Amino acid sequence: MVGIPVAARAYVAGTAVCAVACALPALTPGAGTPWRPLALLATLYAVSEWPARSPLLGRALGAGSFLPVLLAAALLLPPAAAALVAVPGALISPVEHGPALPRRIWRAARLALAAWTAAHAAALLGGPAAVATSHFPYALLPAGAAALAFCLVGTALDGGILAAAEPVPPRHAWHGLLSRSLAPHAVHGLAGLMMAVLWRSPYGWPAALCVLLPMYLSCWMYAQYHREHAAHQATIRALVQAVDIKDAYTRGHSERVGRASVLIARELGMDDSRLDVIRFAGILHDVGKLGVPTRVLRKDGPLTPEERRVIELHPEYGHEIVRGIGFLGEARAAILHHHERMDGSGYPYGLSGDRIPEAARVVAVADAFDAMTSTRSYRRARPVATAVAELERCAGRQFDPRMVRALVRALDRHGWRTAVTADETAPAPPGTAAGTSPADPPPADADADTTAPRPEAARPAGTDATRPAAPARERGGVAAVRGPGTGPGRGHGRARGGAR
Numbered sequence: 001m002v003g004i005p006v007a008a009r010a011y012v013a014g015t016a017v018c019a020v021a022c023a024l025p026a027l028t029p030g031a032g033t034p035w036r037p038l039a040l041l042a043t044l045y046a047v048s049e050w051p052a053r054s055p056l057l058g059r060a061l062g063a064g065s066f067l068p069v070l071l072a073a074a075l076l077l078p079p080a081a082a083a084l085v086a087v088p089g090a091l092i093s094p095v096e097h098g099p100a101l102p103r104r105i106w107r108a109a110r111l112a113l114a115a116w117t118a119a120h121a122a123a124l125l126g127g128p129a130a131v132a133t134s135h136f137p138y139a140l141l142p143a144g145a146a147a148l149a150f151c152l153v154g155t156a157l158d159g160g161i162l163a164a165a166e167p168v169p170p171r172h173a174w175h176g177l178l179s180r181s182l183a184p185h186a187v188h189g190l191a192g193l194m195m196a197v198l199w200r201s202p203y204g205w206p207a208a209l210c211v212l213l214p215m216y217l218s219c220w221m222y223a224q225y226h227r228e229h230a231a232h233q234a235t236i237r238a239l240v241q242a243v244d245i246k247d248a249y250t251r252g253h254s255e256r257v258g259r260a261s262v263l264i265a266r267e268l269g270m271d272d273s274r275l276d277v278i279r280f281a282g283i284l285h286d287v288g289k290l291g292v293p294t295r296v297l298r299k300d301g302p303l304t305p306e307e308r309r310v311i312e313l314h315p316e317y318g319h320e321i322v323r324g325i326g327f328l329g330e331a332r333a334a335i336l337h338h339h340e341r342m343d344g345s346g347y348p349y350g351l352s353g354d355r356i357p358e359a360a361r362v363v364a365v366a367d368a369f370d371a372m373t374s375t376r377s378y379r380r381a382r383p384v385a386t387a388v389a390e391l392e393r394c395a396g397r398q399f400d401p402r403m404v405r406a407l408v409r410a411l412d413r414h415g416w417r418t419a420v421t422a423d424e425t426a427p428a429p430p431g432t433a434a435g436t437s438p439a440d441p442p443p444a445d446a447d448a449d450t451t452a453p454r455p456e457a458a459r460p461a462g463t464d465a466t467r468p469a470a471p472a473r474e475r476g477g478v479a480a481v482r483g484p485g486t487g488p489g490r491g492h493g494r495a496r497g498g499a500r
Contacts, residue, residue: 151181265278319336
């Protein structure tokens with residue numbers, strides 16, 4: 001047990017002693033332990049754990065951990081015998097991190113105690129008799145009690161080992177464990193009940209095996225889903241980290257834009273599957289800055305018109321980067337169009353109104369809001385109320401009023417926790433007034449509307465290089481706020497220095 005904290009060693013040893021004490025009565029002479037069904041159930045559980053030990057089958061089928069077998073044992077066997085069912089399978093179960101032996105002992109003891117408690121709960125409500133006589137719907141009650149008891153003991157022990165072995169405060173060790181475990185245990189409890197009823201039927205234990213195949217397939221599908229979801233998250237994290245490394249001035253901005261985008265989308269009544277896509281859009285909205293030269297992103301002085309045109313290509317660069325990532329769905333369009341404006345003066349394509357994809361309109365508001373409420377090295381954060389007032393003032397011209405109203409409602413309900421995204425104590429460049437950057441001209445009249453043609457810049461492959469350039473309109477409002485991920489001297493909107 002080298003490398004395991006002393007408190008964790010004591011916790012594992014204590015749990016193992018309790019498990020031995022619970023299972024010991026089944027081993028005493030004259031206990032009347034039903035060894036044949038016990039051996040069959042223990043073998044089934046061990047077989048369900050074995051594929052995960054094989055490099056080939058483990059990747060194909062996923063881990064075993066067949067709780068239906070253990071919950072069926074709780075309905076079929078005395079408590080001490082039910083505790084023994086999990087031991088062989090737990091002792092051969094795969095271990096991702098060493099040391100292996102204490103981890104296997106802990107797993108065996110944890111499952112034995114949970115099964116012992118579940119069997120007692122089922123016995124108190126007449127579970128074995130209800131199963132033997134197929135007494136429905138009453139049999140659901142002891143089965144549910146067994147699943148709940150198994151869940152409670154398992155989560156209680158898991159929280160204890162977290163507090164003992166990991167640097168987790170005791171008040172946080174059990175946080176969320178029970179809520180995440182209840183639904184899976186309820187499903188496994190129903191499967192265990194079906195298995196126990198079939199076991200007691202005239203067809204015997206071979207009939208109970210019929211429950212295992214569909215259950216195993218469902219576990220495999222669930223494991224595959226989580227692997228795919230983990231791969232998606234890893235892809236997103238890698239892209240965001242790459243942007244943060246290239247432009248450290250706005251580290252954390254992407255995640256907050258994703259969170260604000262979800263707040264807006266939830267207020268609009270979008271379903272859960274779409275919320276994930278909207279969050280991806282918010283997190284990856286600035287990924288195109290990977291294609292912008294670092295010297296431009298981190299330039300301390302004013303940007304030249306050519307440099308501004310390069311910055312304005314980042315939505316198209318971002319779209320090119322993510323266009324092959326299928327699970328992003330409409331997030332790809334949001335990344336391309338999150339700098340479009342409702343009046344058509346945005347970029348890259350000068351779309352207006354409802355021609356701008358809905359996801360892009362969500363991200364545009366979330367992006368501007370976080371840019372205003374985040375502290376940067378060249379400007380302190382604006383209060384949330386000030387940022388909201390600015391969004392409302394620019395609604396209809398720069399932002400979709402519906403998205404702005406949704407954000408306001410979400411903030412009223414949930415609030416907003418701002419965060420520093422750069423060194424607050426970093427001095428502003430010489431000659432820069434507080435709250436401005438060297439690339440910003442003196443604040444213009446909010447109602448000024450100067451129009452100038454925007455030269456066409458080189459576009460990444462796959463974009464429409466022949467499309468006429470949209471007019472560049474210098475407007476006031478949120479444009480005074482620096483764009484996310486741009487560093488000192490960058491503007492957020494089209495006005496007062498241009499958007500990035």
